[in-house]
Amino acid sequence: MHRRKHSDFDSAISEIKAIYEELGHRPIERNCTLKTECCHFLLTGKTPFLTKGEALVAAKGLRATGRKELPSRADGACKLLHRVTARCMIYNNRPFACRTHFCEAAGGPYARKEVIDLIHRLEEIDRALEGNGAREIHDALESIF
Numbered sequence: 001m002h003r004r005k006h007s008d009f010d011s012a013i014s015e016i017k018a019i020y021e022e023l024g025h026r027p028i029e030r031n032c033t034l035k036t037e038c039c040h041f042l043l044t045g046k047t048p049f050l051t052k053g054e055a056l057v058a059a060k061g062l063r064a065t066g067r068k069e070l071p072s073r074a075d076g077a078c079k080l081l082h083r084v085t086a087r088c089m090i091y092n093n094r095p096f097a098c099r100t101h102f103c104e105a106a107g108g109p110y111a112r113k114e115v116i117d118l119i120h121r122l123e124e125i126d127r128a129l130e131g132n133g134a135r136e137i138h139d140a141l142e143s144i145f
């Protein structure tokens with residue numbers, strides 16, 4: 001297996017961001033008010049899964065906050081949820097699942113058919129990066145750091 005070049009990662013990151021932007025322009029009514037209920041995995045029983053490209057974007061977002069590793073957290077909440085501010089540390093770079101999944105307060109999960117084309121693009125980028133499909137958020141990030 002050959003090593004991926006930085007340019008591969010850079011172009012994957014741009015493509016993923018374009019997908020997030022496109023999602024934001026879809027006329028699907030949702031209203032994330034940063035309540036962060038969905039970031040408490042033990043409470044919701046659900047955890048977001050990330051493709052490799054999404055993990056690259058999330059990791060880059062986390063590094064931009066000055067962190068060199070995934071913060072530790074043992075209460076079952078997302079490690080990217082800030083302990084003091086209770087805000088997502090990478091909100092603008094948060095994964096696709098955090099934008100579309102299970103938050104009832106924001107209007108509930110998107111129907112798969114509303115975003116299936118975008119999911120296919122995420123999967124395509126994952127294959128191009130020799131990822132292994134979507135992985136649990138902390139696993140996916142630990143494999144990058």
Ligand code: SF4
Binds near residue numbers: 036048080088095098
């Ligand atoms: S990445 Fe951010 S929005 Fe997603 S679960 Fe973690 S803290 Fe919440």
